[in-house]
Amino acid sequence: MVAIGLGLLAVSGLYNVAATRPHFRPVDHLIKFALRRSISLHSLGVLLPDLTDPALAQLGREHFATGCAPCHSQPGHARHPIARGMLPSPPRLEGAASRWETRELFWIVRHGLKFTGMPAWTGRDRDDEVWAVVAYLQRMPHDDDTVPAREKRTPALGFGIDEPSPLARCAACHGDGRRRPVHASVPVLHGQKEGYLARALSEYHDGRRQSGIMEPLAAVLSAEDIGRIARHFAEADRPAAVARPGDARVARGRRIFREGVPRQELPACRSCHAPETSAQFPLLDGLSGHYVEAQLGLFRSGVRSGTTHGRIMSVIAERLSPEQIADIAAFLDSGGERAPVPAEARREGE
Ligand code: HEC
Ligand code: HEC
Ligand code: HEC
CATH class of the missing domain: 1.10.760.10 (Cytochrome c-like domain)
Structure with a gap:
């Protein structure tokens, strides 16, 4: 009976769907409850x-x-x-x-x-x-009720960057080169390679690289904006690494980074991730261990393997064990190649 009644109401077109008219009380309660x-x-x-x-x-x-x-x-x-x-x-x-x-x-x-x-x-x-x-x-x-209504600003209805210069918005999360990023899941951009930065931004722009945070921000950037922003960050100095003395884990990470693991057919990370290699291979120095671990997880699970470059890295990430990933993260967290080499690693090396 109820179903027939609802069906007739729908067919009749009598139910008002105007956003100016709230639902009937019972309908409203039912929707909220459901x-x-x-x-x-x-x-x-x-x-x-x-x-x-x-x-x-x-x-x-x-x-x-x-x-x-x-x-x-x-x-x-x-x-x-x-x-x-x-x-x-x-x-x-x-x-x-x-x-x-x-x-x-x-x-x-x-x-x-x-x-x-x-x-x-x-x-x-x-x-x-x-x-x-x-x-x-x-x-x-x-909400700060002490601010009188006429002095309150209203957030713009557009998503993305609401400041005259997009760079001020970037600094809020990525830091300004001296100030570290706001959280360890946000990568440092200063001193990164220009080609890589431009490609990362255009991949967020077209939704080829997934991020609910970066996609909306990059979507509003033009190709010129992207070129200009990539150049700006690439020309900036890389923030000084906080080099901390390492332990055995750091020593193992350093070894994988510099020499790879031949029996796992794992090339040295350094063979691609170094200043002198292709501009499409990002520098890893200065990235937090947390970010590195999270991104390696995304390469492994396929979330970040939709692009040509993502696929190159996914093949490598799949060969790493969770322990090896933790070792590499610890090594990069300790300052990467700029960190003092622990005695243990000096003995093992060369
Ligand atoms: C396009 C407009 C829009 C955007 C953008 C939006 N929301 Fe909403 N949100 C809504 C509407 C509409 C509702 C539904 C209210 C209802 O059912 O009464 C809602 C409901 C919610 C609720 C439940 C609210 C409650 O207490 O009943 C939460 C929590 C929420 N949104 C969080 C967020 C967060 C966090 C973001 C940003 C990541 C976000 N929303 C972005 C429109 C939006
Ligand atoms: C709300 C915080 C936030 C803001 C604002 C922000 N970013 Fe990001 N950005 C992030 C996060 C989080 C990531 C990591 C996303 C991921 O996991 O892919 C990221 C990643 C990036 C990357 C990829 C770097 C790499 O090493 O792969 C680039 C490039 C980037 N952002 C540029 C920008 C630019 C340019 C701006 C300003 C227009 C900006 N971001 C503003 C949070 C932010
Ligand atoms: C054959 C070259 C190559 C080797 C070897 C390589 N990588 Fe990569 N790596 C890449 C490329 C290309 C990208 C960029 C992928 C993209 O843009 O999505 C990348 C990206 C990354 C990123 C993401 C950086 C960022 O800013 O988001 C991490 C982390 C990473 N590699 C770690 C490693 C580690 C750890 C090793 C060693 C075990 C390694 N890579 C070895 C080519 C390589």
């Missing part, structure tokens, strides 16, 4: 990582400012009048962490909400990136 149940059920299998690192929330905040605030606004800012006209209208998120469990927040941001305008995360297979935003939602400060 939404809650669905999110609660589908997020059951989500495993929570450690979200206590304040730097992770800081990275989330930087993404939020251009990826979420156009719709949801952000603390100290007003809501955009056009976003207010959506139905359902994207709510302010200062209280989201008290409305939803952590796994539910992850699920909403990762998958989006059908029929509401809430989009899914851009990097299709980049669940790892979503956690930074969840960490921020958990620490989001309360």
Whole structure:
């Protein structure tokens, strides 16, 4: 009976879908209830990582400012009048962490909400990136009500870079050459090879390299912007490595980096990743161990193997064991080739 009734209502065209008219109360309650149940059920299998690192929330905040605030606004800012006209209208998120469990927040941001305008995360297979935003939602400060409404700015409704110079936006996450990147999952760009930087940006631009953080930022850049930005960073000095004394793990990593592992048909990383090789082979010096480990994981799982260069590196990454990856990450984290060589490695070497 109910189904026939609903069918007749749909056929008649009488139900008003205007965004100016809220649903009938019972319909509204039913939709909200169904939404809650669905999110609660589908997020059951989500495993929570450690979200206590304040730097992770800081990275989330930087993404939020251009990826979420156009719709949801952000603390100290007003809501955009056009976003207010959506139905359902994207709510302010200062209280989201008290409305939803952590796994539910992850699920909403990762998958989006059908029929509401809430989009899914851009990097299709980049669940790892979503956690930074969840960490921020958990620490989001309360809206500053002391600022009078007429003094509040409204975030621009365009996604991506809202500053006159795109470079100021890049520095917020990538650092300025002296200041380190905001979190270990963000690579250093200063002193990287120009050809590699330009290609990485155009791959994010066309969606060939997945990242829910970088794709929207690169999408708004023109080919000229990309060329100019790549040149700017390539001409900058590489930040000084924080060279730390190594241990046995670092020594093993150094060996793989410089000599490879012939019995695994693993070439020396240095044979490609060095200043004098092709401009398409990035320098690894100065990258954090965390970033290196994460990217090697993406090459292994195929998420970063959609391009010609990605495939070259995927073949190599697949030959590395998890221990070897941890060794190489430790070596690069200790300052790479600029780190003092531990006594153990000096004895083993040559
Ligand atoms: C194009 C506009 C838009 C963008 C961009 C957007 N959202 Fe949403 N969001 C919505 C809408 C619409 C809803 C649904 C509100 C509802 O169902 O009542 C929503 C709902 C949510 C909710 C559930 C809110 C609640 O408490 O009920 C969360 C959490 C959320 N969004 C987080 C985010 C985050 C984080 C980002 C950025 C990564 C983001 N959203 C980007 C439009 C947007
Ligand atoms: C909200 C933080 C954030 C902002 C702002 C940002 N980036 Fe990124 N960037 C990242 C993260 C995170 C990654 C790693 C993405 C991945 O895993 O592929 C990245 C990766 C990159 C890479 C790839 C480097 C490599 O070694 O492969 C380039 C190039 C890059 N960003 C350029 C830029 C430029 C240019 C800007 C400014 C227009 C910018 N980024 C702004 C967070 C940011
Ligand atoms: C035959 C040449 C070659 C060798 C040998 C090689 N790589 Fe690569 N590597 C590449 C290329 C090409 C890329 C760029 C892939 C892309 O653009 O997606 C790359 C990218 C990377 C990246 C991502 C850097 C960034 O900024 O995002 C890491 C990490 C990496 N390689 C680690 C290693 C390690 C560790 C080894 C040694 C075990 C190694 N590579 C050996 C060619 C090589």
